[in-house]
Amino acid sequence: MRPEDLPEIRHLHLFRDMAQANFESLMASSYAQIFPQGLEMIRQGDPADFLHIVLEGSVELFAQWSGRECTMAVLRPVSTFILAACIRDAPYLMSARTLERTRIILVPASDLRAMFRHDTEFAVSVINELAACYRSVVRNAKTLKLRNSRERVASYLLRQSLLAGGVASYILPVEKRLLASYLGMTPENLSRTLRLLEADGIKMDGARVIITDREKLTVLAQPDRLIDGSDEIAGQTGSGLPDR
Amino acid sequence: MRPEDLPEIRHLHLFRDMAQANFESLMASSYAQIFPQGLEMIRQGDPADFLHIVLEGSVELFAQWSGRECTMAVLRPVSTFILAACIRDAPYLMSARTLERTRIILVPASDLRAMFRHDTEFAVSVINELAACYRSVVRNAKTLKLRNSRERVASYLLRQSLLAGGVASYILPVEKRLLASYLGMTPENLSRTLRLLEADGIKMDGARVIITDREKLTVLAQPDRLIDGSDEIAGQTGSGLPDR
DNA sequence: CATTAGAATTGACAATTATCAAGTGTTTGG
DNA sequence: CCAAACACTTGATAATTGTCAATTCTAATG
Numbered sequence: 001m002r003p004e005d006l007p008e009i010r011h012l013h014l015f016r017d018m019a020q021a022n023f024e025s026l027m028a029s030s031y032a033q034i035f036p037q038g039l040e041m042i043r044q045g046d047p048a049d050f051l052h053i054v055l056e057g058s059v060e061l062f063a064q065w066s067g068r069e070c071t072m073a074v075l076r077p078v079s080t081f082i083l084a085a086c087i088r089d090a091p092y093l094m095s096a097r098t099l100e101r102t103r104i105i106l107v108p109a110s111d112l113r114a115m116f117r118h119d120t121e122f123a124v125s126v127i128n129e130l131a132a133c134y135r136s137v138v139r140n141a142k143t144l145k146l147r148n149s150r151e152r153v154a155s156y157l158l159r160q161s162l163l164a165g166g167v168a169s170y171i172l173p174v175e176k177r178l179l180a181s182y183l184g185m186t187p188e189n190l191s192r193t194l195r196l197l198e199a200d201g202i203k204m205d206g207a208r209v210i211i212t213d214r215e216k217l218t219v220l221a222q223p224d225r226l227i228d229g230s231d232e233i234a235g236q237t238g239s240g241l242p243d244r
Numbered sequence: 245m246r247p248e249d250l251p252e253i254r255h256l257h258l259f260r261d262m263a264q265a266n267f268e269s270l271m272a273s274s275y276a277q278i279f280p281q282g283l284e285m286i287r288q289g290d291p292a293d294f295l296h297i298v299l300e301g302s303v304e305l306f307a308q309w310s311g312r313e314c315t316m317a318v319l320r321p322v323s324t325f326i327l328a329a330c331i332r333d334a335p336y337l338m339s340a341r342t343l344e345r346t347r348i349i350l351v352p353a354s355d356l357r358a359m360f361r362h363d364t365e366f367a368v369s370v371i372n373e374l375a376a377c378y379r380s381v382v383r384n385a386k387t388l389k390l391r392n393s394r395e396r397v398a399s400y401l402l403r404q405s406l407l408a409g410g411v412a413s414y415i416l417p418v419e420k421r422l423l424a425s426y427l428g429m430t431p432e433n434l435s436r437t438l439r440l441l442e443a444d445g446i447k448m449d450g451a452r453v454i455i456t457d458r459e460k461l462t463v464l465a466q467p468d469r470l471i472d473g474s475d476e477i478a479g480q481t482g483s484g485l486p487d488r
Numbered sequence: 489c490a491t492t493a494g495a496a497t498t499g500a501c502a503a504t505t506a507t508c509a510a511g512t513g514t515t516t517g518g
Numbered sequence: 519c520c521a522a523a524c525a526c527t528t529g530a531t532a533a534t535t536g537t538c539a540a541t542t543c544t545a546a547t548g
Contacts, residue, residue, distance in 0.1 A: 044470055065390040066466045072385065084375040084382075093382050093470050116371060123367040127360060130374035131328040137381040138328075138337050141316065144388050145428050146309040149505075177525065184389050186506055191527055206514095206526095222310045226288055226337050393535070421495065430536055435497055450496095450544085 001032040001105060005055055008078050009105065014129045018122035026115055030107040035098045042096035048085035050106040054078065057102025060178065061094045071181040074174055083129060086112055132231050142227050149185045153193045155221040156183060157202055157209055159228045172207045245276040245349060249299055252322050253349065258373050262366035270359055274351040279342045286340035292329035294350040298322065301346025305338045315425040318418055327373060330356055376475050386471050393429045397437045399465040400427060401446055401453055403472045416451045
């Protein structure tokens with residue numbers, strides 16, 4: 001692991017509050033690895049031996065069943081993944097593959113489990129992290145069950161704009177076929193839906209999204225902080241989403 | 245709270261391992277409440293002030309958006325709910341209503357948050373509980389995205405049979421319209437699907453499910469421990485589901 | 489026991505979404 | 519720069535799922 005990695009990892013909520021000595025001990029047993037693009041680094045069902053931290057590149061979490069697969073999330077630096085499997089010492093529920101050349105830190109799950117018994121501040125951080133992850137998946141399930149595909153696309157586009165600071169135009173952060181899978185639809189359906197949304201305030205130009213009529217898009221997307229928001233730190237207002 | 249409630253609560257994984265004095269302290273600030281049938285006891289968006297424990301009756305967790313609603317889970321004794329919202333001191337993401345007359349213990353969220361900083365064993369229990377909840381929602385999201393409604397129904401029916409010990413016949417634990425919403429479909433669609441599944445090894449008689457051809461149903465349902473399983477305690481085999 | 493409200497079913501139909509196939513565009517590696 | 523691979527789009531069609539309306543069934547209540 002490079003020495004310049006440590007501060008970046010240390011800044012993560014998960015590691016921010018633990019004692020320095022404990023952080024160093026955890027990092028001492030961890031190591032970095034670089035994966036080429038398109039490598040399936042985690043296969044669902046395998047035992048969870050390492051907490052993963054993305055430092056560079058990007059990673060797709062996906063699930064498979066009966067010959068089908070779907071994208072569950074895309075992770076970018078700096079973030080951790082598959083914490084829950086590590087904690088429960090259980091098989092991964094999702095697979096992971098790199099979307100580009102990616103540098104990952106691997107933290108042994110057993111050290112992790114030992115550490116939160118030893119360092120209360122770290123335990124509290126793990127609790128907060130897991131609670132946030134849980135709520136994030138619940139939001140996801142809500143969008144899948146309550147919105148149809150057109151509404152999911154519209155709210156996704158609006159949310160991305162807000163995440164980028166309310167800009168009127170931005171580049172999609174992922175390929176469209178991957179976005180389609182993430183949103184629970186086929187690439188063909190996404191393609192047609194994006195076209196149809198040109199009547200509702202957006203315009204596509206390749207991977208560029210241009211919001212031409214935010215009011216109209218908002219009426220369709222009905223953004224909701226209990227779905228599209230994220231758990232902000234107390235005191236921050238966050239996404240600028242309405243209460244309901 | 246009744247004195248006979250305490251052992252039941254104490255047996256929950258969440259409270260099993262904490263110091264007795266701490267458990268008593270937590271319970272001392274908690275109180276019981278009885279709700280009539282059909283009462284909306286939690287409204288999504290409200291601040292999370294109490295961890296809830298169902299002691300008698302049953303509770304539906306549901307989500308609302310834009311005039312629609314869907315069932316997210318049904319809880320029965322003895323179990324806790326909305327732990328994550330309490331921990332993050334954030335608004336509830338789901339609403340809750342009683343499905344029958346229900347007795348609930350309310351544990352103040354602030355006491356809860358103070359307690360896991362104070363009692364390491366409790367912190368570890370919270371970590372394990374949250375990780376299990378997270379994995380449970382991920383399984384849910386997987387079934388929604390990877391299976392069509394027929395497959396969701398089939399795997400639900402098979403799973404319930406296995407949970408009841410592999411019985412060939414059992415009563416549905418919830419009303420069909422609620423089951424439909426839980427499975428992400430309309431009551432009409434569920435009704436028709438159940439009828440169609442009579443060609444695939446099941447037979448319905450009111451709320452009774454009769455599995456007439458387990459092999460055939462299994463071929464359709466393709467049960468998968470990474471979706472239909474639950475995080476068993478190490479050493480136990482659990483649901484009897486295949487690895488893939 | 490009769491009444492009634494709500495659950496469940498069924499049919500007809502509409503909307504949504506997926507599939508298949510063909511083609512266009514874009515990127516990448518030799 | 520060219521060729522190949524792959525993403526994306528579009529059209530035609532099929533499958534799935536939802537909606538609306540009308541019964542039938544079931545369970546709770548007075």
